[in-house]
Amino acid sequence: MFFTYLRRELRRRRKAALVVASGLALGIALVIVVNSVSSGMGQAQDKVLQSLYGLGTDMTVTKAADPQEEGQAQRPRFRFDAQDSGSDEEQSSDRVMVQGFETLASSTVAKVGSQDGVSNAVGGLSLQVVKVSGQFTRGQFQQGGGGGGGQPSGPGGEGRVEGGGADFDVNSYSVFGTDVTEPELGPLTSSKITSGRTFTSAETNAKVVVADASYAKEKKLAVGDTVTIKDVKYEVIGIATPESGDAAANLYIPLKQAQTLSDSADKVTTIYVKATDSQQIDAVKSEIQKNISGTTVTTSADLADTVSGSLSTASDLATSVGKWLSIVVLAAAFLVAGLLTSSAVSRRVREFGTLKALGWRSGRVTRQVVGEAVVNGLVGGALGIALGLVGAYVVTAISPTLQAELGGGGGTTGPGGGGFGGGPGRQAAARTLDVALTAPVSVTTIALAVALAVTGGLVAGAFGGWRASRLRPADALRRVE
Incomplete structure (x- = not known):
């Protein structure tokens, strides 16, 4: 009814x-x-x-660089040897610099990893490479007599040097030293290997490199090619494509190799931290800041506040x-x-x-x-x-x-x-x-x-x-x- x-x-x-x-x-x-x-x-x-951060990363530990007074900042210096041959040979020089932050001792990674609430901690070294390459062109000596086009000759009419000069190109790119023994943590985890392979745990000091896809396309790099950094040749073993946004670095190499190139033995710039409980990130952050002085702990929530647009x-x-x-x-x-x-x-x-x-x-x-x-x-x-x-x-x-x-x-x-x-x-x-x-x-x-x-x-x-x-x-x- x-x-x-x-x-x-x-x-x-x-x-x-x-x-x-x-x-x-x-x-x-x-x-x-x-x-x-x-x-x-x-x-x-x-x-x-x-x-901006690797998948699985809950926070990072860094140390802010000391402020430098005006005039104290170190500028890259490049030195080229004089050539005494008749041909104009191309010369190049690399300057490898630690970028972004003050370095931390590698022992700090273990210290961070031992804090309450920390599941894992991995170190990384951020580098910037400035490469200057080009050649000097030797000028031609012209014998005495009036210069063409009404131009006077050299002093005393004995001749002058014409032409010559230098043509150099400056190329800057980023390199990141990653701990290959911990592939599940770090910036490379936010990219997908679309060609070749990633690092193996045995390649802790191998001369191998994984290139970002955009950088590889720009420089026409493929798996099997070589990249030279500071006169050291590295074999390209993989191409990494970021799954979102842009890549963390242009090139990734094993951490020990990055430390050697930059003369930063047993040093890191960034420590990637994974917490045991995602709900306790703030407590872990406070614990690290309390027990490891002088460091800055940044969480994803901190970074989210900087996103605008x-x-x-x-x-x-x-x-x-x-x-x-x-x-x-x-x-x-x-x-x-x-x-x-x-x-x-x-x-x-x-x-x-x-x-x-x-x-x-x-x-x-x-x-x-x-x-x-x-x-x-x-x-x-x-x-x-x-x-x-x-x-x-x-x-x-x-x-x-x-x-x-x-x-x-x-x-x-x-x-x-x-x-x-x-x-x-x-x-x-x-x-x-x-x-x-x-x-x-x-x-x-x-x-x-x-x-x-x-x-x-x-x-x-x-x-x-x-x-x-x-x-x-x-x-x-x-x-x-």
């Missing part, structure tokens, strides 16, 4: 039911889209952060304005649905009064009204989920590009001078990454939509049920013409 009457009444009042369901659908659809976009923002920010702005809008807008619209939809249901009950005074006169109790009438409202809510929920999925699909299909500015503000924001954890070779100047926005819809979001639909129906039913429970059979008799 309940369902028969329910089906008949909903069919008879299709327009009113559709209005109530549509209002709830719009509110629920907005909630789905906002939650999906917010989730997409979170994934986009994770991609940005993963481009349209990604950060859109994320703030999605998490604050968007969610508040969803709440307001949803509350308005619930209120309108309740008022419409209550108004519909007012128009059915004669019907409900007659049903009570025939023996229906107030509870049964209330259940009937609530049942109709819940069905309207479920229909609105189905429509809202459909609209929300369409909206999320449109956002994902369009994939609007957002920009994330990293490492701005004139100072270094992380290891290597460019970001938390994996920034070897990065400069302190702001960099911009383009991130495509998606709007993934999770099962949790769908469950939330269903819960909102049922809640909306119950809210609307509560309004109408309360009104219906107050009706008396006498009210119906007054409406009989």
Whole structure:
């Protein structure tokens, strides 16, 4: 009887039911889209952060470089030997410098790893290589006589040297020394080997290198080629493609080789730390700072505060304005649905009064009204989920590009001078990454939509049920013409 009457009444009042369901659908659809976009923002920010630190890295330990007074900064010096041959030979010189931070003793890695809450710790050395290469061209001595074009000859008319000079090119690139015995931690873990292979644990001091894909393309490097750093030839064994953002360094070599090239024996610039419990990162950070003086501990949360640009702005809008807008619209939809249901009950005074006169109790009438409202809510929920999925699909299909500015503000924001954890070779100047926005819809979001639909129906039913429970059979008799 309940369902028969329910089906008949909903069919008879299709327009009113559709209005109530549509209002709830719009509110629920907005909630789905906002939650999906917010989730997409979170994934986009994770991609940005993963481009700055290795997967699995919870924090890094570094030591800030001592400020240098004006005029005390060491500049790269290059020296070229004089050539006494008739040919103009090309000469080159490399300057390998530790970049970004003050070096730490390798023993600090073990000390960090022994702190409470630390699962693993790995050291790395960030280097910058400046290569100057070119050639000197010997000038030609011209015998006496007037210079061509009305130009005078050399002093005393004995002749002069014409032509000659120097043509040199400066090339700068970043190199990162990684601990090959701990491949699961460090900046190289945020890249995927797309050609060749990665390091093996036996190559602790081998002359091998893994090149970043962009750098390899620029320099036309392939697996099997050689790269020369400070007169040492390294074989390219792999090409690494960053899974998001840009690479931590142009070239990766074993840590011992990096220490040898830079005359930094048993030194590191960055210590990558993995915590035993991701919920205790702040406590681990405090523990390290307390027991290892002079160091700076940076977490992903610290770096997230330095991300700006349209990604950060859109994320703030999605998490604050968007969610508040969803709440307001949803509350308005619930209120309108309740008022419409209550108004519909007012128009059915004669019907409900007659049903009570025939023996229906107030509870049964209330259940009937609530049942109709819940069905309207479920229909609105189905429509809202459909609209929300369409909206999320449109956002994902369009994939609007957002920009994330990293490492701005004139100072270094992380290891290597460019970001938390994996920034070897990065400069302190702001960099911009383009991130495509998606709007993934999770099962949790769908469950939330269903819960909102049922809640909306119950809210609307509560309004109408309360009104219906107050009706008396006498009210119906007054409406009989």
